[in-house]
Amino acid sequence: MLNTIIEVLKQTKENDELSLTNSEKIKLLDQLGIANTCETTIIIDRNQRIDLAKRAVQLGASIGEIVEFLTWKDFEGFVASILSANNYQCVESFRRRGNSLVQGMEIDVIGVRGPIIIAIDAKMWGIRSGKTSALRTAAEKQKKRTQELSEELEKLSLKMSDLRAREYQLFPILVTWLVEEVEIHEGVPVVPIFKLNSFILDLDQYEDIMISYSGHHHTLSD
Numbered sequence: 001m002l003n004t005i006i007e008v009l010k011q012t013k014e015n016d017e018l019s020l021t022n023s024e025k026i027k028l029l030d031q032l033g034i035a036n037t038c039e040t041t042i043i044i045d046r047n048q049r050i051d052l053a054k055r056a057v058q059l060g061a062s063i064g065e066i067v068e069f070l071t072w073k074d075f076e077g078f079v080a081s082i083l084s085a086n087n088y089q090c091v092e093s094f095r096r097r098g099n100s101l102v103q104g105m106e107i108d109v110i111g112v113r114g115p116i117i118i119a120i121d122a123k124m125w126g127i128r129s130g131k132t133s134a135l136r137t138a139a140e141k142q143k144k145r146t147q148e149l150s151e152e153l154e155k156l157s158l159k160m161s162d163l164r165a166r167e168y169q170l171f172p173i174l175v176t177w178l179v180e181e182v183e184i185h186e187g188v189p190v191v192p193i194f195k196l197n198s199f200i201l202d203l204d205q206y207e208d209i210m211i212s213y214s215g216h217h218h219t220l221s222d
Contacts, residue, residue, distance in 0.1 A: 067193055
């Protein structure tokens with residue numbers, strides 16, 4: 001089953017149309033409720049690709065191996081799925097349009113649990129030269145976005161309708177598969193995708209060395 005999942009992810013990375021020419025492929029997708037034996041060609045959408053990627057990891061594939069077969073939008077969705085599995089409410093691609101007075105801004109994934117807001121920049125970077133410099137620059141930009149997000153919580157509540165009126169602590173984070181261990185740049189953790197789940201579970205152990213911003217979501221009566 002794992003080999004079949006990897007084959008499906010490979011074949012649908014650039015084109016979401018998949019020809020069902022293989023009995024194992026048909027059997028797998030039928031088990032997952034994606035296809036039935038009457039179909040010869042199907043469309044594999046982004047959510048289904050993320051589900052397949054998670055199933056591959058459950059079957060023993062390394063996250064690093066599976067990430068190679070994901071698009072950058074799949075990668076964001078995969079990050080969001082890890083947060084969701086840890087009881088975070090998630091919003092992807094939170095945007096603020098720019099104008100003559102304010103610069104545009106986008107945060108890839110935002111997760112909220114209790115008074116904690118995690119603002120993630122999902123960098124689907126492989127091995128590259130100038131790693132340290134690139135990470136430092138990305139960290140600086142994510143700090144700025146997160147600080148701006150702390151002043152945009154009313155807008156975030158439009159995307160996340162059950163966001164409570166309260167004081168929040170916002171943490172910027174980079175997630176990539178460029179690093180092997182958690183690194184700290186400019187007070188921003190750089191977390192390898194394969195360690196994101198354990199990082200989230202142990203977040204309180206990192207809070208003292210992470211930069212954070214306070215923001216308050218007000219009700220209309222405030």
